[in-house]
Amino acid sequence: MDIKEVLQLTSPDRFIPELAAKDKEGVLAEMTDALVAGSPIGDKETILEMLKSRESLGSTAVGPGVAFPHGRTLAAQDLIIVVARSRKGVPFASMDGEPTHLFFMLIAPPQDTGNQYIRSLAVLTEKMQDDAVREAALRADGYEAFCKVLTEE
Numbered sequence: 001m002d003i004k005e006v007l008q009l010t011s012p013d014r015f016i017p018e019l020a021a022k023d024k025e026g027v028l029a030e031m032t033d034a035l036v037a038g039s040p041i042g043d044k045e046t047i048l049e050m051l052k053s054r055e056s057l058g059s060t061a062v063g064p065g066v067a068f069p070h071g072r073t074l075a076a077q078d079l080i081i082v083v084a085r086s087r088k089g090v091p092f093a094s095m096d097g098e099p100t101h102l103f104f105m106l107i108a109p110p111q112d113t114g115n116q117y118i119r120s121l122a123v124l125t126e127k128m129q130d131d132a133v134r135e136a137a138l139r140a141d142g143y144e145a146f147c148k149v150l151t152e153e
Contacts, residue, residue: 001119003127003150009081009120012143013037016084019103024092028052028069031082031105041075047107061094066128068121070106079108079116083146087138101138102128 014034021027028051036044050071054060061067082105089099104124108117127150128134140146 001116001123003123006081006120006123007147007150009079009116010083014039014080014082015143015146016082017142017146019084019086019090021086021090023090024055025052027067027084027086027090027092027100027103028055028105031069031084031103034084035080035082035105035107039080040077041073041080041107043075046075047071047073051105055093059093059095061092061100062125063094063096063098063100064131065089065094065098065101065134067092067094067100067103068106068124069103070108070117070121072108072110072112072117074110076107076109079106079112079120081106081120085138085146102134104128 016034019030021030032044032048050073051069054071060069084103086101089101092100094100136149137146140149
């Protein structure tokens with residue numbers, strides 16, 4: 001699996017160019033709104049509680065400036081990814097204590113036999129280790145430009 005395949009799991013309606021949220025709960029709620037609006041998953045509260053429960057085990061903000069809120073639910077038929085940005089940054093209990101700017105929310109069905117969920121998470125994590133990619137992703141003007149930044153070598 002490569003970054004182009006991963007980006008096929010998101011879409012312009014599941015891209016938030018600038019989060020309004022100012023805290024972790026707000027980020028999760030705003031991203032869940034985008035998930036529910038742009039997919040057949042209709043149970044916002046269940047998804048939100050699942051994400052909060054996962055975050056209570058340990059923050060998914062692994063740094064530097066990136067978080068991967070994720071979970072599995074029977075409401076998902078396939079893996080879905082929601083992408084969000086905050087140029088100012090949001091406190092997200094990151095390991096480095098710094099604000100988080102880029103968020104990739106992965107929601108998968110429990111029966112992910114091809115491990116698409118884990119492979120997508122690995123691809124995104126590797127891509128976000130590159131300082132230049134993260135900085136360009138924050139500056140990108142819109143969804144298409146954001147995707148182009150991630151797919152460039």
